[in-house]
Amino acid sequence: MDKKMVNIEKQRSAIGVMLGLIGMIKPLLGIMFIAILMGCIGNLMATFITVLGGVGVSSLLGYFPNISLKVVFAIIIVCAVLRGILRYTEQASNHYIAFKLLARIRHQVFASLRNLAPAKLDGREKGNLISIITSDIELLEVFYAHTISPIAIAVITSLVMSLFIGHYQAGLGILAAVCYVIVGAVIPIINGRAGQAYGQEYRSIYGKLNTTVLDNLYGLDEILQYQKQQEREKKMEGFTQQLEQVNHTLKKKESIQRISTDTVILLAGILMMVCSGAMAERGSITPGEAIVCTIAMMSSFGPVAALSALSNNLNQTLASGNRVLNLLEEEPMVEDVHSEVELPTGDMCTQQVSFAYPVENHPSEKEQILKDFSIHIKRGTIHGILGKSGCGKSTLLKLFMRFYETDSGKVLYGKENVNDIDTKRLRDGISYVTQETFLFEDTIENNIKVAKADATREEVVEAAKKASIHEFISSLPQGYDTKLRELGNSVSGGERQRIGIARAFLHDADIILLDEPTSNIDSLNEGIILKSLLEEKKDKTIVLVSHRKSTMGIADEVTQM
Ligand SMILES: Nc1ncnc2c1ncn2[C@@H]1O[C@H](COP(=O)(O)OP(=O)(O)OP(=O)(O)O)[C@@H](O)[C@H]1O
Ligand SMILES: [Mg+2]
Structure with missing residues (x-):
């Protein structure tokens, strides 16, 4: 029999982890769909509140002669109220899913521990296990509540906004789409690559720190007797410092990302204004439409920018997901026997x-x-x-x-x-x-x-x-x-x-x-x-x-x- 040990460090790709984690969500797909739908409509309403404001102002300037200001304001108010309700429903559904799932995953993790015990758990670091059972599973909440649906919402709303801007002028629609992709995908992916190793390192040091703390608690008498306080303290301090360093690097990457995202968003607005302005000058769209396109561009980055910020935590979340999946996939070394054979009373x-x-x-x-x-x-x-x-x-x-x-x-x-x-x-x-x-x-x-x-x-x-x-x-x-x-x-x-x-x-x-x-x-x-x-x-x-x-x-x- 092949006696393979627990391989908690097995690495899989980011997509692999995501697919694995999404695989667990099947029974809750209906609610997930509602969350995404609410999120999409809600975010689009938020954007169109600003766009309608622009339309209102433009109509004052005479760009939209056949639109009544009163109607515009009425629609804005309705949108604003609905926006709140939709946002609440979205968040409520997401959290429902996350907590249902956490309960499920906890259950699965304990079931898997029971399967692996004791043969495969004998040699394993207890601290690592504890951090899987506590913080790793906890971090997955972030994935289910704040990752899957934001990605879907960003994709759908960006598509709708590109089509909306594109229906005035196809070229402007393409410009918008490119900007969304840069902010929502290119920047987070580049940043994610750079930060992935650090996310994993963070979790791994965290596990070691847990082990050390437990050792210190269980071995307090020995530590006192052999006067190892300073040595143990140093060891903990070492891990704490390492954690701090990794955290510092992660934070630095996070701020670089934030700055690049903000810059691209600003440039996108300016670019849209220049391009649509030029087109209005040439007469291919009206000045009012140019204003609407520019405002629509500027006010619609919410969902993709959220994606961008998300990639920082995503590294840690994926590292956690990776460890949980490893544990769940681990084959027990000794499988329980299910049979009709009773324990005989003999020698x-x-x-x-x-x-x-x-x-x-x-x-x-x-x-x-x-x-x-x-x-x-x-x-x-x-x-x-x-x-x-x-x-x-x-x-x-x-x-x-x-x-x-x-x-x-x-x-x-x-x-x-x-x-x-x-x-x-x-x-x-x-x-x-x-x-x-x-x-x-x-x-x-x-x-x-x-x-x-x-x-x-x-x-x-x-x-x-x-x-x-x-x-x-x-x-x-x-x-x-x-x-x-x-x-x-x-x-x-x-x-x-x-x-x-x-x-x-x-x-x-x-x-x-x-x-x-x-x-x-x-x-x-x-x-x-x-x-x-x-x-x-x-x-x-x-x-x-x-x-x-x-x-x-x-x-x-x-x-x-
Ligand atoms: N889970 C394990 N993984 C690897 N080696 C182990 C494991 N458990 C025990 N061993 C090793 O196997 C050997 C036999 O261990 P075992 O506990 O059966 O000895 P023992 O005869 O009961 O000893 P004692 O009288 O000290 O209790 C020891 O060398 C021990 O270090
Ligand atoms: Mg013994």
């Missing part, structure tokens, strides 16, 4: 299993952890596993959980290969206590109930007693309702382990896998736990990984790895 064993963890970017440097390893674990027994640190004990349990697939050889439950057993049933049928119990920021009761959501308080207490943690919990002022604090540092290592063991007892599966369950627990409490395990073993299979002789004492059989 469990491995036959000549070989396994190596995938190494990111250097597949040739894979280090063999297990080689032709076979073990037979009888049902109804406690099977101890001994071995020096790093020899692959935890890895073996993960292969039994099918968190990873073997490179060769078989993992069997009864006669069934683990790769044929329905993954959900497999995991339901196993209580697995990991080497490091993770505690959620929630009450102790809920932390134990992770193993069985619908457990009653009695069941939770029962499990806690077996894990020898009930007395400790009862001694807390709020008992089982005590909230575990952020980062889970509020309980001792032994208490944490015992909560993990309580989960396993509550889950009450036929197979119990215990990875160094009592390494931090004193002999008194360990005694209670081991006694509980002995009582459980009658119709269960218990695999016990441990260094300690006292723990191994209860094992019916011991395998040295």
